[in-house]
Amino acid sequence: MPNFKVFQDDPDQARVKIYGGNDVAFNTDSSGNLAITSTGLAITPPANGLSITSTGLAITAPANGLTVTAPASGLSITPPSGGLSITPPANGLSITSTGLAITAPANGLTVTAPAEGLSITPPSGGLSITPPTNGLSITSTGLAITAPANGLTVTAPASGLAITPPANGLAITSTGLAITAPANGLTVTAPASGLAITPPANGILITTTGLAVATGTTDVSATRANIIDTAGTPDETYTVLGLKTWTFGVVNASTAANAQALVKLQISPNGTTWQDEVGPVTINQNGLSTFVANVFLKYARIYYSAVNAASAVTLNIFFQGQSN
Numbered sequence: 001m002p003n004f005k006v007f008q009d010d011p012d013q014a015r016v017k018i019y020g021g022n023d024v025a026f027n028t029d030s031s032g033n034l035a036i037t038s039t040g041l042a043i044t045p046p047a048n049g050l051s052i053t054s055t056g057l058a059i060t061a062p063a064n065g066l067t068v069t070a071p072a073s074g075l076s077i078t079p080p081s082g083g084l085s086i087t088p089p090a091n092g093l094s095i096t097s098t099g100l101a102i103t104a105p106a107n108g109l110t111v112t113a114p115a116e117g118l119s120i121t122p123p124s125g126g127l128s129i130t131p132p133t134n135g136l137s138i139t140s141t142g143l144a145i146t147a148p149a150n151g152l153t154v155t156a157p158a159s160g161l162a163i164t165p166p167a168n169g170l171a172i173t174s175t176g177l178a179i180t181a182p183a184n185g186l187t188v189t190a191p192a193s194g195l196a197i198t199p200p201a202n203g204i205l206i207t208t209t210g211l212a213v214a215t216g217t218t219d220v221s222a223t224r225a226n227i228i229d230t231a232g233t234p235d236e237t238y239t240v241l242g243l244k245t246w247t248f249g250v251v252n253a254s255t256a257a258n259a260q261a262l263v264k265l266q267i268s269p270n271g272t273t274w275q276d277e278v279g280p281v282t283i284n285q286n287g288l289s290t291f292v293a294n295v296f297l298k299y300a301r302i303y304y305s306a307v308n309a310a311s312a313v314t315l316n317i318f319f320q321g322q323s324n
Contacts, residue, residue, distance in 0.1 A: 218243065218321040223253070224304065227261065227313040232305035237271055238319055241298045246321030248291040248302055252283040253314045260284055260307035261315055265291035268299040282307065283315075 043050065222236065240246050250263050264279025277293045277300075293300060306313045 217323075218246070218319065220319045222317050223314065224317065225312075225314045227304065227306045227315065228309045230305050230307070230309050232262070232303055234266070234274075235302040235304065235317055237268075237299050237301045239298060240296075240300050240321065243321040243323055246292075246300070246319070248300070249318040249320070250283060250289050250291070250302060250304070251316040251318075252285050252287045253316050254285050254312070255314070256311050257285050258308070259311040259313045261304055261313045262307055263289060263291070263302060263304045263315070265293060266301050266303050267293050267295060267297040268301075269297045271299045274301070274303075276303075279303075280305075 220238075224235065227233070238246075248265060250261075252259070252261050254261075261283045262280040263283055264281065265277045266274040267277045268274045277295060278291045280303075281289045281291075283289050291302065302317055304313075304315055304317075
């Protein structure tokens with residue numbers, strides 16, 4: 001290049017270079033994008049706020065942590081339409097705020113906890129979570145919520161609050177749990193395996209102006225055919241501890257007119273040692289006898305035998321009771 005010998009001998013001088021302080025050039029990556037590396041970076045937004053628009057923004061905090069100080073008017077983060085993903089470092093992510101508001105985008109907000117679990121410690125004034133209009137779904141294999149000293153309040157929407165427990169059950173541990181039902185009532189639907197409430201050592205108090213408890217009933221029947229043993233055989237053992245009233249009904253359904261049965265009611269405190277409570281009672285063909293204990297113990301059963309081994313007996317045994 002005639003008359004431009006400096007560019008001819010050193011073509012690098014033809015490029016435009018931008019320098020910061022101390023005559024050091026700005027750092028870029030292999031693609032030419034600007035890279036900012038800092039052990040302590042401070043960004044002070046202007047009075048009307050700072051807007052960062054990016055289709056793929058990655059912020060890697062230095063080893064001593066990253067601090068974002070919001071102005072008095074608050075900090076607003078609007079995620080892109082595809083959602084916002086925050087991956088905490090190995091030692092956890094700590095967000096400290098006197099008033100933090102997270103508004104989920106239309107397609108929902110997903111928080112993925114690490115394998116060792118997610119811990120949310122509310123401020124002293126309490127933590128408030130307002131679900132969107134289509135409901136809030138929390139899925140967890142092991143969720144622990146520790147309420148602050150002044151208590152935890154869950155306010156259900158008008159349509160009600162539904163908690164679906166995991167397959168191995170839901171455990172709520174509290175030294176002072178208060179559940180206030182909405183105006184349209186509170187419904188607890190137990191799984192098929194039943195609902196167990198274990199009260200604390202000082203008892204459980206339920207206060208209500210109108211409490212409705214559905215009565216639990218038990219209705220079991222069994223047929224014992226071709227009974228020829230005259231020594232006697234015990235039938236199935238029933239736990240009657242949770243039943244307020246219960247009765248055994250025994251029908252002699254034998255086909256032979258001379259087939260008689262001897263039946264008695266036995267009770268036990270431990271399921272091992274038994275005492276005759278009622279009977280033995282002789283039941284003829286097509287006859288019915290009922291058995292009710294006068295003494296309350298945890299277990300009960302029917303004990304039956306044939307009067308004559310030559311005349312086989314068939315018994316229909318009914319156990320019926322109710323818990324309230």
